[in-house]
Amino acid sequence: MCEWDRLDEWRAKMRDVITRKEAGRVSPFHLLSMPGMGASEQRSCADLWMQDRIASSRMQRSHLDFAFSPKDKAKIRIGYLSCDFHDHATSLLLVELFECHERDRFEVFAYSYGPDDGKNMRGRLKKCFDRFLDIQELSDVEAAKQIYEGQIDILVDLKGYTSNSRTMILTFRPAPIQVNYLGYPGTLGGNFCDYIITDRFLTPLASAADYSEAFAYLPDTYQPHGRRCPIGTRPTRSDAGLAEQGFVFCCFNQAYKITPEIFDVWCKLLTNVPGSMLWLLKNNKAEGNLRNEACKRGVAPDSLIFAEEKPQSEHLGRLALADLVLDTFPYNAHTTASDALWAGVPLVTCAGATFPSRVAGSLLQAIGLPELIATDIDGYYDLVFDLASSPERLSQIKAKLDANRLTTALFDIDTYTKNIEKLYATMWQRYLDGLPPSIIQG
Incomplete structure (x- = not known):
């Protein structure tokens, strides 16, 4: 709020x-x-x-009698566990990865405990998997039994401690290898997940003690994003509720990510860049508070424009109206960051010392724009102000982004899939060799 x-x-x-x-x-x-x-x-x-x-x-697990005997096999069986197998940001990021999995080497199962929203994404996802199992009516113990009976080799949790998660399923250890991936930007603690899929920018080796999981490093960025994401028609500024003239700062992150410190910076930018406006995602609970906070900082409340949620293609189309995307701190943009870059809009971030504060920096590294990563709040302001005040420099950044979109790692889903499959294969081989989880250098 x-x-x-x-x-x-x-x-x-x-x-x-x-x-x-x-x-x-x-x-x-x-x-x-x-x-x-x-x-x-x-x-x-x-x-x-x-x-x-x-x-x-632990008391219940002692009665489940889950036992595993390492043995080589033609195909490694991967189970993805989530309640977001529908029109959700996580599935939008993952769907092309699921479609690209090499079926000669992997069998891919979905364990879904979320609703069927009846939209196209649900049907598309069902086609991605060798088996799509709905476990929402099962108890945690029953779900764990079904995963165990499915002989899953690597169970990949896509939720962590986000809303509606059922992390307890993993505490019963229904698979010999368990992985924390994508949905939650941090450690799950408790030592019930063996690995966290990450990259070297997100979690430097020196931070290993802050995670209960071993690092499984992808060579570029941890976040997948495909190339079959249609960008809708660009609306007029008037249709989007924006003034016809003036610099458009944009942040479509959820309101809980906006902090007083970052809002101070945004208001300073609105004050020092004449005619500028801040385009935010509509949130009925937060909108009035943000307008009041702007007033306290000497900024006209109508400098804040709130956008309705839109289907993905329409959302990507309207992003082109933004001149520059502003990231939040200490919880960065995730899907909203890669969406902006896919739509051709530069993003400025501030990288901290925690996983969620380094996500946008990871994406910018992977698309060849490390110059848009600040290391402190003052540097963040200076970088944004410089770009907003220098049309020529901002134009150069946009041209570089346009050139890099399809030539760098961020949106190369085929290579990304091969790289994550190498991580899975290495995890499995370590298990076959009787070795404990350890850092994997992708």
Whole structure:
């Protein structure tokens, strides 16, 4: 809701819970967007969140008699676990990866515990898998049994501690190898996932102690994004609710990612770039608060324009009206960042020390635009202001982005799929060799 008056108080309360090691009090997800929380605190919070839950599942697990005998096989069986196998950002990122999996080497299963929304994406996803299993009516134990009976070799969780997740299924250990991937930008703690799929920019080797999982490094970026994402017709500025003249700063991240510190920067930019406007995603709960916060900072409330949610192709089409996308901190843009880059709009980010604060930087590295990554808030402001004040430099950046879109790693889904399959194959071979999970250099 962008009600920030008690933010410092809540941060102190969260930190106190972690310091006192009070189990299950604070959801790890809430720490990701809380300014000032480090990766070590995020791990401690995840461990505490799962402590009692794992103890509970351990008693049940002793009766399940899940046993695994390593043996070589022609095809590795991958199981993807999620409630987002429908028209959702995670599936929009993953669908072309699923379609590209090499079926001579892998069998691919979906374990879905989310709704069927009846849209085209659901049908497309069902065609991607060798088997698509709906487990939403099953209990966690029953779901774990079904995964075990399906003889899944590598179970890949796509949710973590995001909304409607069923992380408890993994605590029963229904597969010999379990992987944390994409849906949650941080460690799950609790030592029930063996690997986290990442890249060297996101999680440098020096940060390994902040994760319960071993790093499985992709060579470029951890995020997949295909090339069959149609970009709709560009509307007029008037149709999008934008003024006909003036520089358009844009951020379509969810409101919970907007913090006072980053909003200070945005308002300073609106003040110092005459005629500029800030284009945000509509949120009925946050809109009034953000307008009030703008007023407090001396910015006219109507400088903030709120956009309705649109289907993906329409959304990508309207993004072309933005001059520059502004990232949030410490929880960066994820899908919204790669969408902007796919639509040809540059993005400026500030990279911190935690996984969620480095995602947009990972994407910019993979598309050959590291010059758009700032390392602190002051540098972020300076970089954005320079681009907004220099049409020639911004034009050069846009031309470079246009040239790099289809020639760099970010949107090369075929190569990305081969690389993640190499990680899966290495995980499996280590298991066959009797070796514990360890860092995999992709």
